[in-house]
Amino acid sequence: MSTQTPARTSPQQPSYGYADLGRLMGLMTGDEKHGPAATSTLDALWVLYDRVLRVTPGTAEDRARDRFLLSKGHGPMAYYAVLAAKGFFGEEVLAGFGSYDSPLGHHPDRVLVPGAEIGSGSLGHGLPLAVGTALGLRAQGLTDPAVWVLIGDAELDEGSNHEAIAFAGPAGLDRLHALVVDNSSATHGWPGGIASRFEAAGWSAATVDGRDHEALHAAYTAPHPGRPHVVVARVEPKN
Template sequence: MTSDDLARAVRRHVLRMTNSGRSSHVGSALSCADLLAVLYAEILDIDPAHPDKPDRDRFIMSKGHAGAALYAVLAETGFFDTRLLAQHYRNGSFLSGHVSHVGIPGVEFSTGSLGHGLPVGAGLAWQARRMRKTWLTYVLLGDGECDEGSVWESAMFAAHHRLTNLVALVDWNGLQSMATTEETLALEPFADKWRSFGWEVDEIDGHDHAQIRKAVQPGQERPKVVLARTVKGKGVSFMENQVLWHYRPPDDLELAGAMSEVAP
């Protein structure tokens, strides 16, 4: 499956999952679908048949509220049956609203409380360095998540130790739960902040697969951060750039309209 095909499949699953489970964060899940698709279709050294192989690359979904997108990509790439996605957000389901590693092959770490993924990722990268391992660690953060102080503490740690085996991606869609990121707590000058902390920085279109593919290669001398400009709700015209869709799930009529826009 190509990364383009995978991204379309992920968007279809996300729409159905958030509709049937009446769950939140459809906009956040749609904005990162392309980033996840390129990583899982082309970049990560992982094996669905052996999800715990010692020398696998590690991926941490720090923006754990967009768990529907991660579950969809894991199912589509063979970590578990896609039919299980229908259980998302149901009572007793192993597919919780926020990312959980319990019982889900391919998930490295439970997230949802923001600001935890990059510290974990930096620790994993440091561990690999000390153990003389060649596997890489990738972390996907939200832009609003970068309000958290723990993000910048771990950024300092990673730069200090020159963790070139660590790549962070920021889903920079410009919206948080209630308002824009700039209204909530201004991030700009965002790229300069990361550079001042000692990171290599790439700014890209987070929906252009060729740009993603090139940008996620590890840094040469320092850890790498990819600032991916994205559109919240990408792929569904009436959801795009609308803060409403941070929490609201699509009803049946909205689902039908949305599915017609992301059809294969």
């Protein structure tokens, strides 16, 4: 049984902007190995939470909310910083990151982290879970909520993702959105680029600079009637 206490939403959350994220991330130490994994997702996460996702601390249990699933669960510091900036918990929680009694583990735990839809750790699970979430919402008649999942390019080496990609296109899951952060860390690579794999399965796709906020926003909000949508956000290669 876990002895950790879930983080709580701060009732008097100060206002944060993108410029505050570096300081918030700096409060979390002890996982420098996964620093590149965190920094690679920072801009993509911020634009998504700041301008696209329809979910707040007050609507985190609302059935009509958008869902965001973090599949790239290793190196979650950017994710935690964005959640804190958006008021899901207070910034004072960040300093305990990775400690024994902190709710903020080296992989997010949905039971402990407000706003986290899934617990993530084993790579390759997030996209299949997102497909299942989109199917479940459709079955309940909830056709408005969007489902987003963030994947690392190396996760696409996992066979479970190939099956999810192949299923989602023909199923017409148009409320499903995948965000692939590409820092050139995949072992096998993708002839023709990552987007081509999704397009071959009937997805709508866009490839953009993962540091360009306007390009990210335009790609996130591009229409894709009748098809799931993937945004490939290219960032600097992992060293």
